[in-house]
Every structure is written in structure tokens, then in C-alpha cells.
Amino acid sequence: MKTNAQTSVSICKQTLLAGLWRENPVFRLLLGMCPTLAVTAAVKPALTMGLCVIFVLLCSNIVVSLMRHLLKPHLRILMFTLTIATFVTIADLFLQAYFPTMSETLGPYVPLIIVNCIIICRAEACASKNGLAVSIIDALSMGAGFTLALCILASIREILSTGALWEIKIMPDIFTPWTAMRMPVGAFITLGLLLALVNAITVRKPKSAAQ
Amino acid sequence: MSKIKLFIRQSWLLIVSSFFFGLLLAIADAAWTPRIRHNKSEKLNTLMSALLADAEGFQLAAHLRIDSPYAKTIETDIYKAIADAGQTVGWAFNASGFGFADKIEIVVAVDKDFTKITGFDVLSSNETPGFGDRIKSPYYRNQFAGVPADLLRLKRTGDPQTIDSDIIAITGATISSQAVVSIINSTLPSVKTQMRQKELIDNEN
């Protein structure tokens, strides 16, 4: 019993860390690129998007994990999509009701969470095979990893494009804002360079990190 | 019979959960729709009150369809601005058209006889940051406050301080500047005519 408990704890720990770095959805698995690029012009929308994804991921993982024994193989994907779409609608309504300006900034990228590969991928790879606890931890860690990646990208872009972070000015007056960073070009190139940086770090580290 | 049984055995989960999700959506919708509606009207009201300083409240007066020369038909809501004592102090309506990158939606406010524009504000736009989105800046917007409610012209150079029908374009954003002028030009005259036909404003001017 004891070893069993220990292994489950270590599994939990592993899943928790996996999402943040080793299997980071954005930097390592290259999932969910569309929101990653679209909403990261500033930190505020990026964080909101990250929180929405965490909420949807958590709910869908819980629901899928609870009914994993009842799922019929060929109706599986349909069930996942239905679950995800429902929770995305709820998240969207919530944003419209309580954060109307944020909802306008994010626009159609909130409903686009439905086709965000991260969520369906976690439902398929984790929640439909594991118990409630592992699924919840997996959702939280994957969500956190995604949010972290969004925020890193968004802070770089916001600082360079407006000289401010979280709308608070931090760069000296002499700094000329790079408007291009707020446009699609900035998103593509910043993410490309970030991925290159991540690649460089993992190549340099011995195999233990890359596993 | 067995076919139906098979069908039910395969899909009962789908049916039950659809029902459950539908219920969840209905609850969320019922709980938040009033708030969402309130948010939307609040935003419009705030913009309109900023444009018409004397107004205490707004009242939906008419819903018009305008055949614009470039785009298709534009639908617009006309709001009557009412002061404390109940008299009309002005009108405001929304209009839209194509800008540099995407659709631009604006609110235009005019005085009570439709003789002067009191200003406009941008409801939503997706213009290039630093260039086209300067149509939201006071430099550009102030040029509209107090101009005669007739056709406007866009000029490249001139004094932006003078208040007349010549609007001076924003350097580097001529197309966005032109877009706002075109939107106003394509809606304001026909709003005025239709309002007269409906006898909501006096025919004298």
C-alpha cells in the first residue's frame, strides 16, 4: 500500500512538472499556436486567455475522467468536443459579463479555445486513461505551462512595442516603441526566437533534462 | 426493435450529457445575459455622454436603414439625448464602414437640429497601432467637434485647429482618416433626411 501511495505521489509530481517544462505545450509540444500568437500583444489579454484555458482544461479533464469508463471508442472525440465547447461557451459568457473590454480584445479567440489542440490532446492522452486526481493535476500543470508561455511571450512583445508592462511604463523616455512587435510579424518572430532559445538550452543540457 | 436498443446502448451517454450540458448553458445564459446587455448599453451610453455634455439620458428614437454608396446597407440606431428638464439636446447614431485593416464602427453625435456635429468616437476598430488607430486621438477627433453637419472633406495639409468642413488627415494614416470621413459622409445626410421625413426633427434647416 505504502509503495503504491508513494508511486502515485511521484506520478503526481511528475505530471505537475511535465506541463511546466518537459512537456510544455507551447515550447516543447508546439500545441495551441493560434492563441499563442494572437493574444500575446500585451500581458493582460495573454493572462486572461491563459486563465480561460486553465478553466476549460480543468473542467473538461474532470468530466472526461469521470466518464472515462462509459466512453464508446467511436463517439469519444464527439463527447470531448461537446464537453469542451460547453465550457468554452460558459467561459466566454463569463468574460462578456464581468470583463467586457477584455472580451472585446480577445474577440473570437475565446471560442477558438474549442479547437485548441492542447485541450483535446490532454482529454485523449491523460483524462480518458487516468483517475480524477491525476487528471486534475495534469490539467493544472498543462494550463499553467501554457499560461506561463503566453505571459513570457506577451511580456517581451508588450515591453518592446509600448515600453510598458501590464500597462505600466517601465522603459526610459528615450526608448522608441517597436510598433512592429504588436503586429503579426512581431508575434511570429518572437515566438521563433523563443523556440530557438528553448532548443539551444535543451541541446546544451545533458540527456537527463531532455529525457 | 433491437436496432433501437443498439442505438440507445451506443449513444445514451451522448444524449444524457447533451441534456446536461444544455442545462448548464441555459443556467449560465440566464445568469449573465442581463449583465452582458447592461455592459453593452453602458459602453454606448458612456461614449455618447462624453460627446453630448448636456445629456442626462438617452432614448432609442429610431432604427434606420441607409443605402450607402460603397458598402451595402448600413443599419443604424438613432438615440435621442435628453437633458434633465426633458428637452432634447442632441442626437447620436452609430455607423460603420471599412477602414485600413478592418471594419471601423463609430458613434456620431449631432446637436438637436442636426446643424452641427458635436463629435464622434470609435466603438471598435482594428487599425494599425501607432498609425491608423490615431483616429481615436484628440488631435483628430477634436477637428470634428462643432463642424456643420454637411459633407466633410479630407485634406492632407492645413490647420487642424480651425473648425470647418475641412478635416486634416493624420500623417501616415490617410486611409484611416478618410475612412472616418467617408463613414460620416455616407450616413449623416441620409440620417438627416430620414429624420425629417419622420418629423423627428424640424424641417426648417
Next chain:
Amino acid sequence: MDTLTTLLLAFISIVLINNLVFTKFLGICPYLGVSGRIDMAFGMGLAVTFVVTLAGTLTFLLDHLILIPMNLEVTRYVCYILVIAGAVQLVEMYLRKFFPTLYDSFGIFLPLITTNCAILGLCLFINLWQIDNLLEAVVLSFGAGIGFTIAICIMAGIRENLDLADVPDALKGAPITLITAGLLSMAFMGFTGMIK
């Protein structure tokens, strides 16, 4: 005449000015994944064009015939995704039965398309832009597919040549693709402002 101009403008605007890949970031996943060879990319592009035209039209009809009259807008996203998944399934079955050769050439891409955000994205944009006639919605959907095909083919062409280039180790794979996409999106920025 007037409607023709509107339709033409809508088509150009969705293909070049509001290109889903370069300005709205939609459909990036397949863009990174399969755009390695031109013929594959073209197959994928055609499959997407086919499905997006169908899905755009169907969701538009669904919206205007059922959801709006019955005040069911809250279920819009659920309905859209179900329609798209259904459309993909139908196309797959239809092709397998009647055009086996065509099915062989782009059948493998079809299941991938359900989760291609370009499709759901386009349906949502049609709704957001308040398009109110069917013809325009069809033209927009078709144009979006063409725009996607153009983007993915340009990219595949560049990547075929990139194989011969000496790219630094860290930049190999996705990073250099994204940077190329950035440069391409800058080129596409030249189209903005074409329509006044």
C-alpha cells in the same frame, strides 16, 4: 453590378488583406506540421478549401435559419463545432464512396481538419463581421480556403529550399518556420489598405 463589386472586394479582402494565416494566426498547426512539401501542402489546402466552404455556408444558414430566430445564440459555439465535425465526416464518406482516387490523395488530411482553427475561426469571423447575405458568406468561406492554400503553398516552397540552406542548429524546425512566416506576414501587410 453592385453586389458583384461587394463580392469581389470580399474575396480579395479575405484572400490577401485578412489572410487567415498571416493576419489572424488561424491554422498555424497544420501550417507548421505539413507544409514541408508543395504537393502535400496543396492537397491539404484543397481539402481545407472544400470543407471551409461547406462549413462556412452551413453555419451561416444554421445561424440565420435556426439560432437567431429561436434566440439560441448561446449554443452557437457548440452548434458550429458539431456542424464542422459533421461536415468533415460527410465529406470523408462521400469522397471514399464516389471519388476513391481523390480520397487517397487528401483523405489523410480530412480528420485533421476538424481541429483546424481556420475553419471554426472563419465561421466565427463571418458572424463577427455581421455578414448578412448568403452569397457573401459563401464567397468569404471559399476565399478563406484559397487564402489558406496560398499561404501554405508559399511556405512549403520556401521550406523545400530551406532544406538546402545551412540553418543554425537551434533554429532548425519550427523556429525557422515561424521566422519565415513572420517575414511573409510582413510582405502580406503590403496588401492592407487596398480596399477603401
